[in-house]
Structures are given as C-alpha cells and as structure tokens.
Amino acid sequence: MGADSAVTGVDVVYTHENPPDRWEAAVFLAGPTPRSAGDPSWRPEAVAALRERWDLANGRLVVFVPEHRHGVHDDYTGQIEWEERCLNLSDEVIFYVPRDLTTMPAFTTNVEWGMWHDSGRVVFGAPPEAPKNRYLLHYAEKFGVPTATDLPATIAAALDRIGSGASRTGGEREIPLLLWRDRALRRWYAGQRAAGNTLLGARVVFRFGTHWGLHVRMHVAAEDRVKDNEVVFGRPDISVAVLYRPAETLDETEIVLVREFRSPCANGFVHELPGGSGAGGPAEVALAEIAEETGLVVKPARLREHGPRQVNPTMSVHRAHLFSAEITGEEVARLRASGPHGVAADSERTYVEVVPFGRILRERLVDWACLGMITEALHRRT
Known part of the structure; x- marks a missing residue:
C-alpha cells in the first residue's frame, strides 16, 4: 500500500507502506507510541500541524508515521526494518516525547534518540511535565539540537530547517537536505549525472563539521553495471600555494613548506604547502592561508593561478585550487627566522621550513599529491 496523496501537499x-518516488522534503515522527488502542496518539495532531504549516508552493512533504494505518500491530521485525529505512530517508527526524510511564513509556524512543541525536537532522520536543527526559535534553543541548516544549513549536523548528526543501527522486531521496545542499556534493553529483551515471541509493556514514561520508550505490552508464562498495568523502575545497625562490638549478630552487602535527600522519608531523579552506574565493583563501601559516603577506598580483584538481579522486570529492608565487631572498630570510604560526582557535600550529627541491625529492618530505603540485608550479614558472 502506498502513501495517501493530500491536497495540502x-x-x-x-x-x-512504501514511500513515494519523489519529494521535496521528508520527516519522521519519532517518539512514543501508545501501548493500547484506547490511548490516544500524539501523531495525528503532528500531521495536522504539518499540513497547516507546510507551504504548498514548496511541493511535496512526506511524513513517515511509525504506526499502522488501521491500528494493527504485527510483524515486529518488519516494523523495525521499515523504521530504519524511513529514518534514513528523512530530512528531519522530529522527536516528540510526551512520555507517560504507564501508557507511553518511550523505551524504544530512548534508543532511537541515542542513535540519531548527533546526526544533525533532528529536533526535540517534550512537554515540561513529561518525566525522564532530562538526559535526552542534556544531549540535545550538547549537540545544538533545536528544542521546544510543545508540539506546534517542535513542528515549526523542523520546518524552519527544511525551508523550501529540494526536489529529489529515486536514489536522490536518500541524501538528506543537510548534505544535498553541500556545495562539494552538488558539484560531484552534477558530474556523475553529466556522465550519464545514476544514483540508486545512498547512506550517510558520518558527518563531522563540514566533513561527511556517503556510502553510494551507482549505476555506471559506460559499463552498464552497479558499483556499491565505496564511500564518497566530502569537505570544502582547499587553496594551496607554492612559494619558491628560483636558483641556478631545479634541485637548488627553494620551496616554502610548513611542518604541522596532523593526527593521520604516520609519524605525527607532516610537511605540506601553505593552504586550507575558508570563506572567500580561491585566491583570497590562498592569500589568507599564506599569511596564517607562514606570516608572509603576499599581494594578489603576485599569485599565479594553476587551476583546481581533485587531490584524491578515489576517495574524496574536494578539489585543491593551486597557486604559486616567486619570493625574494629577503622574504626567504624572514621566513627562516619566523616562529610558529597558525590559528590557535583551530588547534593549528605551523613551522616554516624553506627547503631545496632536491632535498624534498631525496628525503621524501611531502606526499605524492603535494609533490605533484610543486612540480606543476615549477614547470610553469616561466
């Protein structure tokens, strides 16, 4: 049996029941279900509030209600599997917990909250008199979850985050709005579609700040096959700068590196080029990163642009925008004499090292991607 179509959108x-094939937004009504048919559910009131508040101009809003349409409770395992599927399909999970220890103890709700409270797509509401919600509210506050003390305000909080939604069909429905609106994801997906590939399914496997991972199932048009064993990683694009001082030979040409502790690095510290992500255009970000990580202020006219490329296309969708600039002997001396740099608020501490290109090769100071960027800049320096 399918969804019931309503004139309210x-x-x-x-x-x-099976979800429709397309929507602009989807929500799941998570919370306690009455133990007996004689006890009223809070969900009809929630559906009525959603009908009242949803703007028809936004298109279709799908509401997943984990109760049987006819009040029948059967197939416990099937119920769990249906809920798991629809929770993952939802743009917002609306937790409303009018807990009553006799009629609606909300034991299952506690488990679901523990699974979803840090997902970035939940709101939480509960009447002030509802017992045993203090622990849930603690984690709502800790993870910045919008909270409310009545059902209308809880519904409003979810719809505020959804906004006008976004039209998605098929496998696209499995990408929640918080990722669908991500610039890196949109660029990646546009490229896949331009190649004729089809997203058959997706599952968010992690989200940490502006970083995310998405397990995808893709139909590869050029090979007419399905590939579903990879996770697509995403983060904002970075801008990277190769600062160099020319010499008589390529091996003697000096390159500005920054040494910094990075947890994934095998020995803790990594040598890399000045770079990172931030607000503004790629060149603006490059100049800001040079200043933050080396202390050197470079005028925009000195930057040469080499364009963007993916750094690790077998794993991550983000790109590096490469720039280079020739520096003077006096600037090299200042860099060598400078102390630690970085942004303390971001736990960033960088040490400047000016190193001949030949040494970079011999001692394997940088990774292959960094070496490629240096080579590109030096190859194009004249």
Missing part, C-alpha cells in the same frame, strides 16, 4: 506514509 503533505503525504502520510504509515508502517509497512
């Missing part, structure tokens, strides 16, 4: 999908 809100489609309700009950337990065991």
Whole structure:
C-alpha cells in the first residue's frame, strides 16, 4: 500500500507502506507510541500541524508515521526494518516525547534518540511535565539540537530547517537536505549525472563539521553495471600555494613548506604547502592561508593561478585550487627566522621550513599529491 496523496501537499506514509518516488522534503515522527488502542496518539495532531504549516508552493512533504494505518500491530521485525529505512530517508527526524510511564513509556524512543541525536537532522520536543527526559535534553543541548516544549513549536523548528526543501527522486531521496545542499556534493553529483551515471541509493556514514561520508550505490552508464562498495568523502575545497625562490638549478630552487602535527600522519608531523579552506574565493583563501601559516603577506598580483584538481579522486570529492608565487631572498630570510604560526582557535600550529627541491625529492618530505603540485608550479614558472 502506498502513501495517501493530500491536497495540502503533505503525504502520510504509515508502517509497512512504501514511500513515494519523489519529494521535496521528508520527516519522521519519532517518539512514543501508545501501548493500547484506547490511548490516544500524539501523531495525528503532528500531521495536522504539518499540513497547516507546510507551504504548498514548496511541493511535496512526506511524513513517515511509525504506526499502522488501521491500528494493527504485527510483524515486529518488519516494523523495525521499515523504521530504519524511513529514518534514513528523512530530512528531519522530529522527536516528540510526551512520555507517560504507564501508557507511553518511550523505551524504544530512548534508543532511537541515542542513535540519531548527533546526526544533525533532528529536533526535540517534550512537554515540561513529561518525566525522564532530562538526559535526552542534556544531549540535545550538547549537540545544538533545536528544542521546544510543545508540539506546534517542535513542528515549526523542523520546518524552519527544511525551508523550501529540494526536489529529489529515486536514489536522490536518500541524501538528506543537510548534505544535498553541500556545495562539494552538488558539484560531484552534477558530474556523475553529466556522465550519464545514476544514483540508486545512498547512506550517510558520518558527518563531522563540514566533513561527511556517503556510502553510494551507482549505476555506471559506460559499463552498464552497479558499483556499491565505496564511500564518497566530502569537505570544502582547499587553496594551496607554492612559494619558491628560483636558483641556478631545479634541485637548488627553494620551496616554502610548513611542518604541522596532523593526527593521520604516520609519524605525527607532516610537511605540506601553505593552504586550507575558508570563506572567500580561491585566491583570497590562498592569500589568507599564506599569511596564517607562514606570516608572509603576499599581494594578489603576485599569485599565479594553476587551476583546481581533485587531490584524491578515489576517495574524496574536494578539489585543491593551486597557486604559486616567486619570493625574494629577503622574504626567504624572514621566513627562516619566523616562529610558529597558525590559528590557535583551530588547534593549528605551523613551522616554516624553506627547503631545496632536491632535498624534498631525496628525503621524501611531502606526499605524492603535494609533490605533484610543486612540480606543476615549477614547470610553469616561466
């Protein structure tokens, strides 16, 4: 059985029913279900509030209701599997917990909250008199989850985050709005579509700040096969700068590196080029990163642009925008004499090292991607 189509633009999908093939937004009504048919559920009121508040101009809002349309409770395992599928399909999981220890103890809700509270796509509401919600509210505050003390305000908080939604169909529905609106993801997906590939499914496997991972299932048009064993990683693009002092030979040409502790590095410290991500255009970010990580202020006119490329296309969708600039002997001396740099608030501490290119090769000071960027800049220096 499918969803019921409503003139308000809100489609309700009950337990065991299949979701529609397209929508602009989807929400899941998580919270306690009455133990007996004689006790009223809070979900009809939630659906009515969603119908009232949802803007028809935004298209279709799907509401997943983990209750049987006809009040029948059967197939416990199937219920769990249906809920897991629809929770992952949802742009916002609306937790409303009017807990009553006799009629709606919300034991399952506690488990679901523990699984979803840090997902970035939940809101939490509960009447002030509802017992045993203090622990849940603690983690709502800790993870910045919007909270409310009544059902209308809880619904409003979820719809505020959804906004106008975004039209998605098929496998696209499995990418929640918080990732669908990510610039790196949109660029990656546009490239896949331009190549004729089809997203058949997706599952968010992690999200940490502006970084995310998405397990995808893709139909590869050029090979007419399905590939589903990879995770796509995403983060904001970076800008990277090769600062160099020319010499008589390529091996003697000096390159500005920054040494910094990075947890994934095998020995803790890594040598890399000045670079990073931030607000502004790629060149603006490059100049800011040079100043932050080396203390050197470079005028925009000195930068030469080499364009963007993916750094690790077998894993991450982000790109590095490469720039280079020739520096003077006096600037080299200042860099060598400078102390630690970086942004303390970001736990960043960098040490400047000016190193001949030949030494970089002999001692394997940088990774292959960094070496490629240095080679590109030196090859194009004249």
